[in-house]
Amino acid sequence: MAESEKGERKGVDLDSILVEEIGQFGKYQILTLALAAFPVMFSAFAAGEYIFTTARVPSRCLIPQCDTENPEYAPPWILNAIPGTSLDSFDNCEKYANSSTITPRNVCPADWFNRNEVVPCDAYVYENTLSVVYDFDMACNEWQRSLIGTIRTVGTLLVLPITGYISDRWGRRVALTINAFNTGWIGLVRSFVNTYEWFLVLEVLESTVGAGAYSSCYILVTELVGPKYRVIAGATISTLFALGQVILGFIAWGVPSWRPLTQVLYAPQLLVVTYFWILSESVRWLLSKGRYEEAETILKKAAKRNNKELSEKSLQALRDNAEYEKTAEKPKEPWLPLLVIRSKVILFRCCVSPIWWITNTLVYYGMSINAVNLSGNRYLNYIAVAAVEIPGYWTAILLLDRVGRKPVLIGAYFLCAACQFAFAFMPDGNEGLSLAIYLIGKYSIAVVMTSVYVYTAELYPTKYRHSLFAFSSMIGRLGSITAPLTPALAQEVWEPFPSVLFGSFAALSGLLIFTTPETLGTKLPDTMEEAEQLGSRRI
Incomplete structure (x- = not known):
């Protein structure tokens, strides 16, 4: 008798299908990654353009x-x-x-x-007249200028639940195209405004309904590749974002006036709407929604592109599950906050991990924003600070599976803290050494950024991993909201203040890593009980 006739089913193990039949990283996945490269780099344009369009003008x-x-x-x-x-x-x-x-x-x-x-x-x-500072007469109003960046990053906090809902309800491809298209048209409209108030409104609107393109691409790509290449695919996406920042620096150097610069950066983003017809939906998402017929079509397409063939066993499993979904009753899910409160171990991690994420976004975005205020060519400084992230991402990939998650994170956090304090109190006249220390600090926070993605996900059980991971990431946006204010704090309060703030948070985060378990060599926890026992269980 068939599984579906018994009212039971065999789960479709997509990882096994990728490993044994389709291929973990073949032509199909490479093509998807290549297509995702453009919206990822466009996301870097949108995330960093305000650094130049709202730059301080003497x-x-x-x-x-x-x-x-x-x-x-x-x-x-x-x-x-x-x-x-x-x-x-x-x-x-x-x-x-x-x-x-x-x-x-x-x-x-x-x-x-x-x-x-x-x-x-x-x-x-x-x-000069290159920045909105001239158009909106903000000469000595540093807080008003810095508020633009903060308002924008408030939108990146709001976009997380909005994009998450769209992505989980209608798919990764829909979330990607909606976000990219909204970013493009709102950015273009903003390039024509003549008042500070409308500029602010469009900044926050653009990020609220458009800043989710990066996360949509990240999820789409990592859900498509096999387990062996998942971390590498994530690092590649991060690398493409850094490359986008480098390209942004060169474009801003070549088109310094803010209105034409905004138009050059945002107009191409409208083309991403075509991805709705070009890009295939995430198979993993389709399976989670019980849309097995569509998943089968895409898996066959992927197998053909990779010169592979989907086995009859896998095809039958997909069809059996499709039949099962039509009659199965969905169990009632327990309320997650109540489960977390009942577990002291998981509750503690939910308190600690957001601090890591606040540090990451505060230091990462803060260093990018303050790079244009370093001595020398501000465009070259920004490009160098963005480019140094790339070796940081791949250093994390090289070390995470060799020395462990905790040593990499602790070492990178403490190195970042040391660089921040050294830069803050560096005597005048050492511009070359100061820049080198600054770049090492950015390199170390890039190591952290990749490592903390992996480590945070491994601390939580499968059933609630996405929700608990998203909670840490969302609270972490407090760092990116604060980061644009740091140039004003340097000018109005104390010049070394941003670096001292960055260093203090990095040191605190490094210490907090000591309080959580090592996850290298452990089986990913599926239940709350398994997550609580992490560190004592090895595969």
């Missing part, structure tokens, strides 16, 4: 009695009217009080000003 006070109709940023007389030490170093936000009402132009003697009294600017002259 400014000074407008001196009405001295400035001409088209004022020069640093005229020869500037130190007569504005406090400073040279034509390259003068106050951006204050001027000497007037001691005269004379209003001729082209001359500006010092005796026109009271050098014992300094007053705020009434209006400003900008060094």
Whole structure:
């Protein structure tokens, strides 16, 4: 009698099908990864463009009695009217009080000003017009400028449950195309706005309904490859994101004005909507939804592309499960928060792992944002800081299965902390050494980023892994929300403050890793009880 006739079924083991029949990483998976490369790099454009479009623009006070109709940023007389030490170093936000009402132009003697009294600017002259800082007249309002990045990252927090719902309800392919298309058209509209308020609204709207393209690609690709290549596929996606940041730096260097730059970056993203017809849906998602006929069609297509053949045994298992799904009753799921509260071990991990994720996003995005404020060419600095992530991702892949999860994470966190503190208190005049330490710090947080994805997933049971992993990731967005404010903290509070903050969080996270079990060589837990016993069970 068939399994379906007994009211039972054999589960479809997709990993076994990939390993034994279709191939874990053949032409079909490579093609899917190649297609995913574009929306991943476009996600990097969207995540980082505000670093350039809202970049700080040097400014000074407008001196009405001295400035001409088209004022020069640093005229020869500037130190007569504005406090400073040279034509390259003068106050951006204050001027000497007037001691005269004379209003001729082209001359500006010092005796026109009271050098014992300094007053705020009434209006400003900008060094260039490349950023929204000029268009929205934000010369000395550093907090208003930094708020743009924070508002954007608030949207990346909101997008997680929205994209998760779309992805789980209608599929990874639908979530990807909706997010990419929304990013493209909203970004283009934003390039035409003329008010700060509308710019903010469109920033948060774009990230809220469009920033989920990266996670959709990540899940789609990792669900398609075999278990042997899953971590490598994830690292490849991360590498493509870093490559997107590098390309962004070069594009911003070549198109520095914010409106055309935004249009160049966002217009190509509209093409990703074609992926709805080009890209196949995740087989794993189709199986989880009981859509076995569609899964069978895609598996046959994958097998053919990889020059393989799906066995009759697997085909029959798919058909038996399809029949079973039509009559099976779904068991009632227990409420997850209650299960977590009942388990002190899992509850502790749910308190600790979000701190790792807050550190990751705070340091990762904070270092990218502050890279443009380092001495030297800001575009080259940003490119170097993005490029150094790539060896970090592959270092993690090289070490995780050799020395263990905990040693890699502890070492990378502590190395990052040491670099942050060293950079914060580095004496002036050591620009080359400072940049090298900065790059090592970014390299180490890239090692952490890849490692913590793997480690966090391994700490939780299969049935609730996605939900508990998503909880840590969502709380971790508090770090990326705070990161855009760090340039303002450096300017308004204390210049080394961001690096000290990054280092403190990295050191704390490294210490917290000691409190959780090593997962190298352990079987992935399927139940809460197995997850609680991690560290004592080996495969």
